[in-house]
Amino acid sequence: MLKKVNRLKKRYQFNYVYKQGSHFFGKTMTIYVTSSKTKNIKVGFAVSKKIGYAFKRNLIRRRLREVVYSEIINLKQNYNLIVVAKDCIENFTFADIKNDFLKLIKKADLLNEKSF
Numbered sequence: 001m002l003k004k005v006n007r008l009k010k011r012y013q014f015n016y017v018y019k020q021g022s023h024f025f026g027k028t029m030t031i032y033v034t035s036s037k038t039k040n041i042k043v044g045f046a047v048s049k050k051i052g053y054a055f056k057r058n059l060i061r062r063r064l065r066e067v068v069y070s071e072i073i074n075l076k077q078n079y080n081l082i083v084v085a086k087d088c089i090e091n092f093t094f095a096d097i098k099n100d101f102l103k104l105i106k107k108a109d110l111l112n113e114k115s116f
Contacts, residue, residue, distance in 0.1 A: 002069055008044030008080060017044070017080045024107050026100040028089040029064070032082040033108050041077050043068050046084045060085050067098045076110050 008014060021034030036042060045064050047057045064083050075081075089097065105111055 002043060002065060005040045006042055006072065008042045008082065013080065014044055014082060017082050021080070024104045026104045028086055028092050028097050028100045029104070030084045030086065031104050031108060032084070033110065034080050036078050036080045039077055041072065041075050042080045044082045046082060048085070050087050051085060051090060056090060060089055063094055063097055067101045071102070071105070074112055075105065076112055079110060
C-alpha cells in the first residue's frame, strides 16, 4: 500500500496533472507526469468503467498499485504521476503490466541514476 504522502487524491490535483503534464503511451496504460513542489512523488490511478464491473476495475487498480509500490524507491522525487489503465489491460499478465510500466518510466526519464 502506498503511503499517504505518495497519493494523489483530490480532483484538482488530477486536473492539474492532466492539463499541465506530459503523457506517455504504452500497451496497457498511459502515464501523465508533471513536476511538483512537494519533495515526495505522488501517484494517482484512473481505471475507466469501460474496463468492466467493479471487481475487475478493483483488480486492475490493485495490480497497478503493486507495480508502482514495488518501483517507487527507484523513481525520482518531486513529481506527480497518474497511471491510466487502458481497456485491454485485463488481457495482460502482471509481468506484462510491470514491464510496460518500466518502459514508460524510462521514456519519461523518471528513474533515479542510482537505480541503474
